[in-house]
Amino acid sequence: SEYLARAKALNGELNAFITLDEDKTLAEAKAADVMLAGSTAGPLTGVPIAQKDIFCQQGWKTTCGSKMLDNFVAPYDANVIELCRKAGLVSLGRTNMDEFAMGSSNENSFYGAVKNPWDKLAVPGGSSGGSAAAVAARLAPIATATDTGGSIRQPAAFCGVTGIKPTYGIVSRFGMIAFASSLDQGGPIGKSAEDCALLLNVMAGYDERDSTSLEHAKEDYSRDLNAPLAGLRIGLPKEYFAEGLASDVAAAVDAAISEYKKLGATIVEVSLPNTKLSIPAYYVIAPAEASSNLSRFDGVRYGHRAAEYSGLADMYEKSRAEGFGAEVKRRILTGTYVLSHGYYDAYYLQAQKIRRIIANDFQAAFEHCDLIAGPVAPTAAWNLGEKNADPTAMYLEDIYTLAVNLAGLPGMSLPAGFAANGRPVGLQLIGNYFSEAKMLNAAHQLQ
Numbered sequence: 001s002e003y004l005a006r007a008k009a010l011n012g013e014l015n016a017f018i019t020l021d022e023d024k025t026l027a028e029a030k031a032a033d034v035m036l037a038g039s040t041a042g043p044l045t046g047v048p049i050a051q052k053d054i055f056c057q058q059g060w061k062t063t064c065g066s067k068m069l070d071n072f073v074a075p076y077d078a079n080v081i082e083l084c085r086k087a088g089l090v091s092l093g094r095t096n097m098d099e100f101a102m103g104s105s106n107e108n109s110f111y112g113a114v115k116n117p118w119d120k121l122a123v124p125g126g127s128s129g130g131s132a133a134a135v136a137a138r139l140a141p142i143a144t145a146t147d148t149g150g151s152i153r154q155p156a157a158f159c160g161v162t163g164i165k166p167t168y169g170i171v172s173r174f175g176m177i178a179f180a181s182s183l184d185q186g187g188p189i190g191k192s193a194e195d196c197a198l199l200l201n202v203m204a205g206y207d208e209r210d211s212t213s214l215e216h217a218k219e220d221y222s223r224d225l226n227a228p229l230a231g232l233r234i235g236l237p238k239e240y241f242a243e244g245l246a247s248d249v250a251a252a253v254d255a256a257i258s259e260y261k262k263l264g265a266t267i268v269e270v271s272l273p274n275t276k277l278s279i280p281a282y283y284v285i286a287p288a289e290a291s292s293n294l295s296r297f298d299g300v301r302y303g304h305r306a307a308e309y310s311g312l313a314d315m316y317e318k319s320r321a322e323g324f325g326a327e328v329k330r331r332i333l334t335g336t337y338v339l340s341h342g343y344y345d346a347y348y349l350q351a352q353k354i355r356r357i358i359a360n361d362f363q364a365a366f367e368h369c370d371l372i373a374g375p376v377a378p379t380a381a382w383n384l385g386e387k388n389a390d391p392t393a394m395y396l397e398d399i400y401t402l403a404v405n406l407a408g409l410p411g412m413s414l415p416a417g418f419a420a421n422g423r424p425v426g427l428q429l430i431g432n433y434f435s436e437a438k439m440l441n442a443a444h445q446l447q
């Protein structure tokens with residue numbers, strides 16, 4: 001009740017939630033009470049959670065930030081939602097996001113931008129800006145989110161909270177509305193690494209309904225939180241500290257690295273030589289996959305349908321023209337272009353080759369270190385409206401986050417202080433496959 005009251009009171013100014021539904025939340029709370037009275041309760045039973053509006057949740061409006069799904073009430077639960085229910089977590093509402101998770105500032109939402117709770121002139125980051133802002137403003141203790149190219153880590157950094165994007169395949173994509181299926185991965189956002197570990201324990205697990213779900217043994221991601229860091233080798237990629245990184249962000253990241261030295265870690269320089277290529281490769285592959293995934297929104301079975309049309313083709317065209325926003329249309333156009341006959345080899349195939357090279361670069365770096373550390377984004381949160389008119393300027397902000405998704409690696413963001421303008425700065429940790437527990441350990445030791 002306390003969280004609901006706070007969410008209701010503050011959502012008007014922050015716009016972190018697209019949907020709040022008190023009756024549904026209280027019904028889930030009652031179910032949690034029953035669990036607490038019986039023998040099925042777990043560590044998070046009764047804890048309220050904000051759900052990103054990308055996860056289908058039975059009976060709840062599930063919009064993915066789009067006009068296309070403004071009338072869509074999900075008839076089934078995503079695997080992540082199902083697992084949250086089983087754990088007795090209580091859904092507070094559905095968080096705002098960039099339309100179909102495409103964006104880095106949350107300004108692409110059909111429901112309007114989210115405001116950064118630290119400074120309401122600033123963007124919260126994206127696409128999981130609603131989840132990050134809700135946790136930062138204490139409208140929710142914890143939230144679900146997704147990360148295709150940084151959408152957990154960058155909003156967590158901009159809002160001064162913690163988030164982890166797990167190894168690709170750890171969290172089921174069943175019922176998670178697809179953007180770029182080979183990159184999409186769900187994960188938690190919380191106040192701390194410890195909270196993220198507890199929620200990841202709930203979210204992770206093999207699911208046969210997701211063909212890329214990994215048959216990986218269940219882990220307790222909180223098991224190493226208190227392990228000492230002595231001997232840990234942290235690699236700093238020289239390309240992440242080069243031109244383009246704002247000096248105040250660099251200072252905050254350096255200060256965090258100094259703390260790691262004090263805790264006994266060894267710092268080594270590593271190289272990720274193809275970092276710059278991650279932007280063109282990602283912005284070919286992600287739109288290509290999106291253009292295919294979004295073909296399902298045709299106005300026939302569900303979603304927006306134009307009121308007036310003449311014939312089937314006209315119905316498709318009008319429904320899609322009205323239902324999708326500008327950035328989504330840009331991605332569909334780019335994606336169909338790079339997949340089309342005559343361009344596939346020149347763009348899509350080249351991008352896939354770069355993807356492999358980038359994955360190999362990380363493996364070479366991990367021969368010299370256990371974890372990689374660096375900035376999450378080149379700057380702290382920018383002002384609302386500042387980069388809206390220039391999509392390429394917005395894409396360039398993703399320079400430090402995209403490679404992790406291309407390689408399928410786990411990455412996280414934790415608070416690392418503040419920029420000169422008082423806005424939060426995040427530290428990014430990147431691990432090799434399945435090193436979530438080690439990353440959460442390193443994050444927890446700094447908190």
Ligand code: GLN
Pocket residue numbers: 101102103104126127146147148149150151152179286398
């Ligand atoms: N900013 C990136 C994009 O717009 C990543 C978004 C995401 O991770 N969902 O595609």
